[in-house]
Amino acid sequence: MNARDKSGAVGASDVRGPGRLAVGAFVAWHVIAIVCAGLALPEPARGWLVSAVGPYLRATGCWEVWDMFAPNPPVVNTRLSARVTLASGEVRLWRFPGLEGLSMAQRTLRQLDRQWSDRLSRPENAAAWPDAARYIGRLHERQGLAPRRVELIREQVDIPPMGAPREQRGRGRSARTRREVCFFTLELPAGEGS
Incomplete structure (x- = not known):
């Protein structure tokens, strides 16, 4: 049975179905993409990860470049x-x-x-x-x-x-x-x- 407040509206915690699953999957993908892009992995693993998540992060404006730091800072x-x-x-x-x-x-x-x-x-x-x-x-x-x-x-x-x-x-x-x-x-x- 759904919990309702005094106005009769269903609480946000009671929302179920494909919409909730889609939002959860999107948030999980977004967090994974940002974490993967920020990992200091050796090549070729880093190149593979960046090619997988880079286009999404650039398109959404979430791409961060950490080239200021090691191992090869700008000269x-x-x-x-x-x-x-x-x-x-x-x-x-x-x-x-x-x-x-x-x-x-x-x-x-x-x-x-x-x-x-x-x-x-x-x-x-x-x-x-x-x-x-x-x-x-x-x-x-x-x-x-x-x-x-x-x-x-x-x-x-x-x-x-x-x-x-x-x-x-x-x-x-x-x-x-x-x-x-x-x-x-x-x-x-x-x-x-x-």
Whole structure:
């Protein structure tokens, strides 16, 4: 017999049938997918697990990359910028908004933006390059400017290894190796930053 409250409604704990089973299976799959993606397994087991759960996690926005940590942390800081050539011939440098000067709460909220900009210049994300360049062009159009060319640039600065001399680790980037690579150029017809 179903337990009913005074209004006569059936309690949530009394729901049975295929709907409850489906929700339970979905929650179990989701937890298993996240745990599997986060496991530090040796290859080829890790590759097999990532290929099994990766598409689902990327599609739902739940993919986490732990490459900041061992065994192979990144050895460069990457930042996205763009050279925008205006109809007048003037060239402006646009930088993707950074996290410098933001509070911890603001940094957390902007984390996905940073991840997007870090990954944009990778060759496997080339399909997004034209849209990113058009977006930057539209930002300049909104300021009343007429962009004609947008060049996407990947700026990289080496991260010194642990135990490196103090001058290599300091805030002065002069001791560090800096590289700048234009990885995509988009020519914009007059009036078409969009």
